[in-house]
Amino acid sequence: MGGGGNGGGDTRDRERLETLYGGRGKGNRKAAVLIEDIDALLDMRKQLRCTKAAGATPTKAEFDALLLDVTDIFNRLTAMAQDLQKRVLP
Secondary structure (H helix, E strand, O other): OOOOOOOOHHHHHHHHHHHHHOOOOHHHOOOOOOHHHHHHHHHHHHHOOOOOOOOOOOOHHHHHHHHHHHHHHHHHHHHHHHHHHHHHOO
16 A cells, blocks of 8 residues: 555655755755765865975975865865755755
8 A cells, every 4th residue: 555565665765866856854954965066075185285294393384285275175165065055955
């Protein structure tokens, strides 16, 4: 009854689909993210400026490179969060 004889598979399939497109749950906060949506974040490792410190204390140049990387990561995460919020929040 209601499941078409598949043991409630229709209900589970509907729940999975709703989760994927973000239609399930309060405020649509639970949705799938495509890999292409986070490609820039995944490719970031190739673009990092910092390296392991040569000594016990990083030099000014090493610290500055790390600071630039952390700032860049923060900016990309912030942009990604804003883009996702635009998609899932009315």
